[in-house]
Amino acid sequence: MTHDIEELQAALRRFAEERDWGQFHSPKNLAVSLSIEAAEVLEHFQWLTEEQSRTLDDTSRQAVAHEIADVLLYLLQLSDRLDIDPIRAAREKLALNAERYPADKARGKSTKYTGL
Amino acid sequence: MTHDIEELQAALRRFAEERDWGQFHSPKNLAVSLSIEAAEVLEHFQWLTEEQSRTLDDTSRQAVAHEIADVLLYLLQLSDRLDIDPIRAAREKLALNAERYPADKARGKSTKYTGL
Amino acid sequence: MTHDIEELQAALRRFAEERDWGQFHSPKNLAVSLSIEAAEVLEHFQWLTEEQSRTLDDTSRQAVAHEIADVLLYLLQLSDRLDIDPIRAAREKLALNAERYPADKARGKSTKYTGL
């Protein structure tokens, strides 16, 4: 795993230990939290058109960055608890997707594009 | 940003380009996808007790790893589109949380622990 | 509450009792399930434009109807467990929204339209 990600995970472990929050951080609760934070990212796009979402102003972009951070922080904690290497899992999944959606067949079709 | 993450983002960009999927990958649609994939992580814990979630067997752990990968892949694509550095945003958010939840006051209390 | 909704709630109670599923149906687990099912509704719209979402074909509409049913079934079970009358709560919330978003000020503006 990358140094940065291991470092963040170590910092998160310390953060939870110092607050005695390990008791709340079951994988189930972390998965619940991941979902809640993903919805908070989505909330910023709720009433925007796709076009508007491509041209966020700086304030919105900064707000979205904070929510993305929350998602990543829970993702790293969940991965850590389950002893999953998220970068490696992502690489494997991307390789799998390359097989499932051959470029020549999937070109320009969103309809086949499910399950990624 | 870390080398690994930049590498993954470059691979995802290539992946989308080769399939002409950029048209579907508006930040709004990527945020929708992030939320859907986070719910798929959660689905694995839906009927487990917290205790059971701490002791997943290898098959479940592998299945969760694939869903975590999907969340990360969309998170990286969304960040890339919005020109957000997710590692840096996560570091900043963690520093902010350290201020908001001082260890001595937050110890063992989940009730105050909202908004992380 | 309406007769139909009370009837559905009674049927759901019977359904869970016959399967001894009450043990799994804590309000927390029902709230988790509600979120998962809402994401499954969303999945049908993931790659559609807003325009396409306005003109679903019959197959898609039927599939969405099933997911909407799942959301409603969990909503009714959660309400039942917490002794909340969902129709009454909806009426109260709608009255509240009428105050928060006066027609003349909110007209055509999605930006102010948060929290509904």
Place this chain on the structure above:
Amino acid sequence: MTHDIEELQAALRRFAEERDWGQFHSPKNLAVSLSIEAAEVLEHFQWLTEEQSRTLDDTSRQAVAHEIADVLLYLLQLSDRLDIDPIRAAREKLALNAERYPADKARGKSTKYTGL
């Protein structure tokens, strides 16, 4: 459909018309909103144990009632836009579930209980 639900849907239609919000209320956006509101229900249970979730105090119960209302209001609007009768769909789904999970085989097993 029940009188109460039709009445709520008519009120929601009027509410949106008076504010010229129909333009924002594509089925896609309503599905996004449904997911966001379901996550807000879930947020109230994020750090509770299942046991604690069974014994909410009145303040929490009232707060959850408001979020349940939001979910229902979006569910009704989405159904209305797609011309889906949510009560009828729920009845049909419940009948389907009775076939898929025969009481004698499903008793006490949460493991088979997916996809409801």
